[in-house]
Amino acid sequence: MTFLQPMVLFGLPLLLAPVIIHLLNRMRHRPKPWAAMMFLVSATRNSASHARLRQFLILLCRVLAVAMLVLFVARPLAGGWLGWALSPAPDAILILLDRSASMETQVGATTKRQQALQLLAGAAREFEETSHLVLIDSATRAPQEIARAATLNELSLTQATDTGADIPALLRTAFDWLIENRAGTAEIWLASDGQRSNWLPEDPRWKSVIAQLGGLSRRVRVRLLAMNEPSEANASISIKELLRRPRGDKSELQFVLDLQRNRSSAAPIPVTLTLNGERSESEVTLEGQSLRWRRTVDLGTRREGGWGSFTLPADANEHDNTAWFVYGADTPLLATVVSGDPRVARCLEFAAASRNAQPAELISPAAFSDANLEGRSLLVWQAPLPDGMDADQVQTFAASGGVVIFFPPGRPDAGQFNGMGWGSVQDAENAEGFRILRWGEDEGPLARSDEHISLPLGQTAFQRRQPMAGQKETLAAFDDGTAFLARQSLGKGEIYFCASLPDPAWSGLGDGPVLVPMLQRMLQAGARRVQQVSSAACGELSPADQSLPWISVDSTGHKDIRTQAGVYRAGGRLLAVNRPQAEDDPEVVDTEEARKLFGDLPVQTLQERHFETGQLQGEIWRLFLFAMLLFLIVEGILILPARQAASRAGSPPPRKTPRPEEQLA
Amino acid sequence: MHLTLLARSPMEGTVSGHHKSPHRGSSVEFAEYRNYVPGDDIRRLDWRVFARTDRFYLKEYEAETNLRCYFVLDCSGSMKFGGAAGRKLDYARRLAATLAYITVHQGDAVGLVCCGGKTFFEIPPRRNPSHLKLIFETLEKAEPRGPTGLIAALHDLAEKVRRRALVIVISDFFCELEPLLNCFQHLRFQKHDLALFQLLDPAEMNFQFDRPVRFVDLESSMSVVTEPSSIRDEYLRQLGMFLEQLREGCHEFGTDYRRVITHESYERVAADFLVERALVRK
Numbered sequence: 019m020t021f022l023q024p025m026v027l028f029g030l031p032l033l034l035a036p037v038i039i040h041l042l043n044r045m046r047h048r049p050k051p052w053a054a055m056m057f058l059v060s061a062t063r064n065s066a067s068h069a070r071l072r073q074f075l076i077l078l079c080r081v082l083a084v085a086m087l088v089l090f091v092a093r094p095l096a097g098g099w100l101g102w103a104l105s106p107a108p109d110a111i112l113i114l115l116d117r118s119a120s121m122e123t124q125v126g127a128t129t130k131r132q133q134a135l136q137l138l139a140g141a142a143r144e145f146e147e148t149s150h151l152v153l154i155d156s157a158t159r160a161p162q163e164i165a166r167a168a169t170l171n172e173l174s175l176t177q178a179t180d181t182g183a184d185i186p187a188l189l190r191t192a193f194d195w196l197i198e199n200r201a202g203t204a205e206i207w208l209a210s211d212g213q214r215s216n217w218l219p220e221d222p223r224w225k226s227v228i229a230q231l232g233g234l235s236r237r238v239r240v241r242l243l244a245m246n247e248p249s250e251a252n253a254s255i256s257i258k259e260l261l262r263r264p265r266g267d268k269s270e271l272q273f274v275l276d277l278q279r280n281r282s283s284a285a286p287i288p289v290t291l292t293l294n295g296e297r298s299e300s301e302v303t304l305e306g307q308s309l310r311w312r313r314t315v316d317l318g319t320r321r322e323g324g325w326g327s328f329t330l331p332a333d334a335n336e337h338d339n340t341a342w343f344v345y346g347a348d349t350p351l352l353a354t355v356v357s358g359d360p361r362v363a364r365c366l367e368f369a370a371a372s373r374n375a376q377p378a379e380l381i382s383p384a385a386f387s388d389a390n391l392e393g394r395s396l397l398v399w400q401a402p403l404p405d406g407m408d409a410d411q412v413q414t415f416a417a418s419g420g421v422v423i424f425f426p427p428g429r430p431d432a433g434q435f436n437g438m439g440w441g442s443v444q445d446a447e448n449a450e451g452f453r454i455l456r457w458g459e460d461e462g463p464l465a466r467s468d469e470h471i472s473l474p475l476g477q478t479a480f481q482r483r484q485p486m487a488g489q490k491e492t493l494a495a496f497d498d499g500t501a502f503l504a505r506q507s508l509g510k511g512e513i514y515f516c517a518s519l520p521d522p523a524w525s526g527l528g529d530g531p532v533l534v535p536m537l538q539r540m541l542q543a544g545a546r547r548v549q550q551v552s553s554a555a556c557g558e559l560s561p562a563d564q565s566l567p568w569i570s571v572d573s574t575g576h577k578d579i580r581t582q583a584g585v586y587r588a589g590g591r592l593l594a595v596n597r598p599q600a601e602d603d604p605e606v607v608d609t610e611e612a613r614k615l616f617g618d619l620p621v622q623t624l625q626e627r628h629f630e631t632g633q634l635q636g637e638i639w640r641l642f643l644f645a646m647l648l649f650l651i652v653e654g655i656l657i658l659p660a661r662q663a664a665s666r667a668g669s670p671p672p673r674k675t676p677r678p679e680e681q682l683a
Numbered sequence: 684m685h686l687t688l689l690a691r692s693p694m695e696g697t698v699s700g701h702h703k704s705p706h707r708g709s710s711v712e713f714a715e716y717r718n719y720v721p722g723d724d725i726r727r728l729d730w731r732v733f734a735r736t737d738r739f740y741l742k743e744y745e746a747e748t749n750l751r752c753y754f755v756l757d758c759s760g761s762m763k764f765g766g767a768a769g770r771k772l773d774y775a776r777r778l779a780a781t782l783a784y785i786t787v788h789q790g791d792a793v794g795l796v797c798c799g800g801k802t803f804f805e806i807p808p809r810r811n812p813s814h815l816k817l818i819f820e821t822l823e824k825a826e827p828r829g830p831t832g833l834i835a836a837l838h839d840l841a842e843k844v845r846r847r848a849l850v851i852v853i854s855d856f857f858c859e860l861e862p863l864l865n866c867f868q869h870l871r872f873q874k875h876d877l878a879l880f881q882l883l884d885p886a887e888m889n890f891q892f893d894r895p896v897r898f899v900d901l902e903s904s905m906s907v908v909t910e911p912s913s914i915r916d917e918y919l920r921q922l923g924m925f926l927e928q929l930r931e932g933c934h935e936f937g938t939d940y941r942r943v944i945t946h947e948s949y950e951r952v953a954a955d956f957l958v959e960r961a962l963v964r965k
Contacts, residue, residue, distance in 0.1 A: 043894065043895065044895050044908070046894070046895075047894065047895040047896055047897045047908055048894070048896055048897065049896075049897045049899055049906070050892075050896045050897065050898050050899065051763070051764060051898075051899050051901050052764065052898040052899060052900060052901065053760075053761035053762075053763075053764035053771075053855060053857055053884070053887060053901050053902075054761075054855075054857055054887045054922060055761075055857075055898065055900040055901075055902070055903075055905065055907075056857060057918050057921040057922045057925065058898055058907055058909070058914070058918060059905075059907060060917075060921050061914040061917035061918035061920075061921050062907055062909050062914055064914075064917050064921075065913055065914040065916075065917045068913075069909075069910060069913035069914065072913065073910070073913070
């Protein structure tokens with residue numbers, strides 16, 4: 019809180035005036051000889067506690083009324099405590115602005131970002147002559163000094179973006195600026211909608227950056243402008259997965275989309291698909307507030323790639339209504355088989371063959387370190403589990419969206435991969451062998467075919483197996499409960515473990531009806547690794563990508579790939595840029611939790627919402643005026659009986675009101 | 684028509700007067716017939732009744748005697764209190780003098796007892812008008828001082844006065860209620876006619892002050908500093924309760940109780956008192 023007339027605060031000792039007057043008044047009492055002393059003593063004894071309490075309350079009201087009067091005359095400009103107000107203007111004010119896509123949510127006629135800018139500009143205007151005003155926005159995190167607070171709303175660094183925000187990183191940037199510029203006293207004004215995915219309250223960086231800010235020689239204070247008001251009805255759409263799948267001589271796009279809305283409604287949501295310039299509309303009904311929607315779009319016989327978007331109707335936030343996508347040309351999906359057993363490898367090579375019947379690439383385990391996995395979507399590993407550099411390469415492959423399946427090495431292996439390892443080889447005790455009775459037929463590599471025909475896994479005999487050990491999701495199990503096929507998620511991709519080999523000595527997998535569809539499905543699932551390189555989250559482009567000359571494809575105007583979502587082209591490469599999926603996170607950090615994140619730093623929360631006047635400060639004096647009036651009214655009520663008595667003493671009593679002695683008589 | 688002070692109950696006087704006596708006498712006021720018993724004075728036989736009924740009857744008449752009236756004046760410190768209407772003791776002096784004058788001039792005897800903390804005057808009742816001068820001089824000399832000695836004085840009077848008398852007490856009665864009612868009962872037990880005048884100042888009844896006041900007790904050195912507005916309701920409640928209990932106590936013992944606010948005219952108070960007693964007599 020600051021004051022336009024801080025000199026008036028020297029009048030605060032006037033608070034003692036009511037106390038002094040009260041004491042003087044008590045000393046000024048008149049002696050009065052009295053006869054009916056017995057009743058007076060008794061009445062004083064009975065009324066003493068109430069009288070003292072009332073006297074105390076009257077005195078308190080008077081003191082507080084004077085305090086409110088002094089503060090009111092001093093023209094306070096913002097809420098806060100007195101100590102804050104008495105301090106001089108800081109040397110630097112760092113304005114940290116959350117420019118994430120969620121800040122574009124409209125509350126009233128303007129967005130949260132615009133409202134925050136309006137309030138910040140109004141507040142900063144009082145300090146532009148005395149303090150350095152530095153703007154740090156969440157999209158670029160580039161500090162920029164501003165001369166006039168009024169220009170805050172016009173800067174390109176304060177305009178809307180489709181990016182996310184990283185509040186701990188923003189604070190870290192502020193700290194770096196304070197160190198580099200050797201600023202004296204400083205205040206950090208942070209305007210944000212408190213989205214949990216931006217604030218990352220569990221992030222360990224919070225502790226370090228707050229400790230660093232607290233360790234500065236001059237105390238840093240934080241003002242938090244929490245724009246966490248609930249918005250009007252809003253829906254958002256984002257693309258979770260996109261696969262281009264061949265269908266005979268045609269192909270199709272398989273989308274997995276996430277739809278969310280902040281208020282439940284029975285009304286369907288119209289979704290407009292724009293694909294290579296053609297628009298089509300469909301309606302989606304959400305039962306609750308979110309839906310994972312699978313949508314397949316037929317591409318016909320087109321072989322080349324393209325781009326498009328899914329769009330929702332206009333609502334409270336325009337920046338979460340569009341999901342852009344780019345799909346690649348219909349290129350064969352490729353697999354790599356790593357095996358040291360030629361007989362098994364041959365089976366696997368052909369089972370994982372590409373669509374044009376080209377067998378998978380075969381390399382030996384020893385040569386894997388030199389293997390080029392570029393363009394591969396499936397890695398079949400039939401050898402002792404990889405370790406060292408090989409393990410890192412396999413993990414990177416899976417994390418980027420690829421699928422890895424491990425087959426038993428056929429001999430004891432003490433190695434571990436992602437917490438999984440192989441047990442000892444087991445032979446069936448009878449000629450019937452091991453049997454598989456149940457497996458996941460709804461989804462996964464062993465699911466039914468599109469014609470709802472089950473894979474003949476139950477008819478496949480297994481004479482030998484090598485069970486896997488570790489945390490896993492079992493997709494198929496032998497009749498004794500031992501897992502046949504298990505899955506683990508790793509990054510964007512998956513890794514599988516299969517307990518038997520396509521070898522006549524091991525099983526009938528080599529016959530093909532199970533192995534081929536299983537590996538082909540894995541090949542398709544791994545296609546995302548190849549295709550997803552053409553999409554990126556806004557604000558998270560790699561330095562290499564940022565250096566390319568990107569041109570907007572979806573718009574004729576100029577768009578900045580660093581801050582605006584859309585489809586861009588650089589040379590022959592298309593790139594779909596969408597807001598980060600975390601921006602759809604509806605959870606917010608409440609004010610109290612936000613305060614705790616700042617630890618011992620003094621935090622003032624500015625929750626004032628005087629948007630109609632566009633002022634963050636200047637309204638608080640009304641509170642003091644109202645408070646003063648309130649205290650005076652309360653004081654008036656408390657002393658009312660005495661005043662009534664005084665007025666009766668000075669004037670004749672009303673005729674209809676009996677005098678006390680008449681009442682007694 | 685002259686106003687006279689009449690006793691409500693029979694009095695035991697020494698000479699003939701205006702007041703009923705507990706004894707039958709030879710006045711002109713017929714009382715009753717009664718059967719002759721041996722030893723009765725045959726001069727009082729009603730021969731006419733004997734002629735009609737052939738039986739002896741005695742005709743009895745009301746005996747009327749004079750009144751002995753004691754004025755008991757409270758001269759404690761609390762009687763010094765007074766506002767615009769004057770001191771309570773001055774009011775009591777005027778009221779007592781007025782009633783004494785009337786009493787003496789109707790041929791009754793008047794006595795005076797002034798009781799204060801350290802002052803105690805007692806003048807025995809006399810009928811002669813020159814006695815009135817002594818009464819007035821004593822009233823003039825009486826000064827309010829010290830704690831009240833009313834209760835002891837009334838008990839003393841009840842024991843000392845053997846014959847029935849009219850006792851008129853003028854006081855504010857600001858003392859312990861229970862002993863006070865006991866001494867009223869004592870007087871009534873001795874067959875005395877008891878009349879009480881309670882003098883109260885308007886300021887005591889209203890208790891209106893607009894600033895803190897140090898109240899100093901008139902009968903002791905005690906003082907209380909208080910904000911009157913904060914205790915006014917409680918004070919009035921306590922006072923009202925006391926007055927009501929006093930009234931009920933007096934009613935219980937058949938005492939003539941009157942509450943007098945000192946801004947009222949003492950002549951009117953005295954006149955009302957005399958008229959009401961005369962009406963009760965009839």
